[in-house]
Amino acid sequence: MTKEKIRESVIAGSWYSDDPQTLKHEIARYLENADISSIEGEVVGLVAPHAGYMYSGGVAAHAYKTLKGRSFDSVIVLAPSHRAYFKGASVYPLGGYRTPLGIVPLDHETIALLLKHSPFIEYIPEADAQEHSLEIQLPFLQVVLRDFRLVPIVMATQSFDFCLKLANILAEVCKGRRVLIVASSDLSHYHSYKEAKQLDQLVIDRVSSFDPQGLSEALRKGECEACGAGPIITMMLTAQKLGADHAKVLHYANSGDITGDTRGVVGYMAAAIYKETGQTKSKHRERSEKVGVDLGLSQEEKETLRHIAYEAIRSRCLGKPFPKIPLTSPKFKEHRGAFVCLHKGKELRGCIGMIEGREPLHQTIRDMAVQAAFADPRFCALQPEELDQIDIEISVLTPLERIQNPSQIEIGKHGIWIRKGAYSGLLLPQVAIEQKWDRNTFLEWTCRKAGLQPDAWKEPDTEIYIFSADVF
Numbered sequence: 001m002t003k004e005k006i007r008e009s010v011i012a013g014s015w016y017s018d019d020p021q022t023l024k025h026e027i028a029r030y031l032e033n034a035d036i037s038s039i040e041g042e043v044v045g046l047v048a049p050h051a052g053y054m055y056s057g058g059v060a061a062h063a064y065k066t067l068k069g070r071s072f073d074s075v076i077v078l079a080p081s082h083r084a085y086f087k088g089a090s091v092y093p094l095g096g097y098r099t100p101l102g103i104v105p106l107d108h109e110t111i112a113l114l115l116k117h118s119p120f121i122e123y124i125p126e127a128d129a130q131e132h133s134l135e136i137q138l139p140f141l142q143v144v145l146r147d148f149r150l151v152p153i154v155m156a157t158q159s160f161d162f163c164l165k166l167a168n169i170l171a172e173v174c175k176g177r178r179v180l181i182v183a184s185s186d187l188s189h190y191h192s193y194k195e196a197k198q199l200d201q202l203v204i205d206r207v208s209s210f211d212p213q214g215l216s217e218a219l220r221k222g223e224c225e226a227c228g229a230g231p232i233i234t235m236m237l238t239a240q241k242l243g244a245d246h247a248k249v250l251h252y253a254n255s256g257d258i259t260g261d262t263r264g265v266v267g268y269m270a271a272a273i274y275k276e277t278g279q280t281k282s283k284h285r286e287r288s289e290k291v292g293v294d295l296g297l298s299q300e301e302k303e304t305l306r307h308i309a310y311e312a313i314r315s316r317c318l319g320k321p322f323p324k325i326p327l328t329s330p331k332f333k334e335h336r337g338a339f340v341c342l343h344k345g346k347e348l349r350g351c352i353g354m355i356e357g358r359e360p361l362h363q364t365i366r367d368m369a370v371q372a373a374f375a376d377p378r379f380c381a382l383q384p385e386e387l388d389q390i391d392i393e394i395s396v397l398t399p400l401e402r403i404q405n406p407s408q409i410e411i412g413k414h415g416i417w418i419r420k421g422a423y424s425g426l427l428l429p430q431v432a433i434e435q436k437w438d439r440n441t442f443l444e445w446t447c448r449k450a451g452l453q454p455d456a457w458k459e460p461d462t463e464i465y466i467f468s469a470d471v472f
Helices: 020-033 053-067 108-117 125-129 138-144 160-174 193-208 212-220 229-241 255-259 278-288 299-318 361-374 384-389 429-435 439-449
Strands: 042-048 074-080 089-091 097-099 102-104 149-155 179-184 189-191 246-254 265-275 338-344 347-354 390-397 401-403 415-420 423-427 463-467 469-471
Touching: 020 053, 020 138, 042 053, 042 229, 053 138, 053 246, 053 255, 053 265, 074 138, 074 160, 074 229, 089 108, 097 138, 102 138, 108 149, 108 160, 125 149, 149 229, 160 179, 160 212, 160 229, 179 229, 189 193, 193 212, 193 246, 193 265, 212 229, 229 265, 246 255, 246 299, 255 265, 299 361, 299 384, 299 390, 338 361, 347 361, 347 390, 361 390, 384 390, 390 429, 415 439, 423 439, 429 439, 429 469
Parallel strands: 042 179, 074 149, 074 179
Antiparallel strands: 042 265, 089 149, 097 102, 189 265, 246 265, 338 347, 338 390, 390 469, 401 463, 415 423, 415 463
């Protein structure tokens, strides 16, 4: 690559440090402070902000931390055009992109396919000449991935129809390859702190529910703002076509949270789009198939509760404060019993719960997660190196119901709590399924759990209670 073909940095020394070591240390610090989010599957796309690192680097790190231990053949960065005015999209096809951390090589094969087969993608020199929103993503990618090839696309047209056309061709060239798509976008601009959070919450809701068309419609109506709306929508549409089936907002903040100036703020969001792998789907199916009941929790609400459990464990394990997690659902405030079980591979690593709800559900999940990780007497306390190895299973319980006839117990639907005098024991609904027990065996093992003789359930002074659970 000759010097004149390299796209030189236009923001080093202002938007981030121009000193390689300082920049590496800065990014490492952001990544260290970012939450570890449990992404159970294959990451297909990210949303990351594009302000200067002093403002939005901490938020961006939440997105890029999900890439730890992953690798990709290519990374497509979709960025909005802030300075050049043109139609369609521009892809840079010459040399690489230079940052203080070195030159990022291009994926010339994919770029050539895009230029050849799409009339609305071309190379427009002005598009990237002074554009910051694409370049700002590269140092993070260089640190977390190291070895990848770049497809740098700057979008001018951001209508839904155009995003759909672009997504169609991107999905076509990405099929069968390990490709990450990064959408570069900030959210609302220059509103009061309170108004910004209200506007940005709508973007968060649409992304969390994996609804690119709904997001586009809300933006069109002026109900929310995102300067990189086109990149976000295109990334989500492309990810859908590549099989992604989950979306997770990892972090939100605005400039007022960083500077303390709440008069006119800019919103920042980190999000991941991913697809469950066959292994992950099988694991979830193994544990939750034909078990319990549906208590009406949405997939997003379940993901949030899992996130609360993980962050509670992580915070305690690393000695860090528990992060702020938006609790928008009224269901999180319901008083319900719940259990949190940890698995490492196929082995149980801890399981503690509360039979009856004494606290709001979100608080119960948080408390029980910590207890399962650090206070289950059957196991030693969870260690930091195990954080990335645990799988979290949550059971949200229905109220207890005392029964007189054990034939009322339905395997797969009911869990059992047995009490006799000072002894009591509980087994969750999924245990009988996992162990392939019949009703009598389930009762016997619950008695053993209580420290009683296996046939104690037959005695008249033994109290038998059933309950069900939403297991996820």
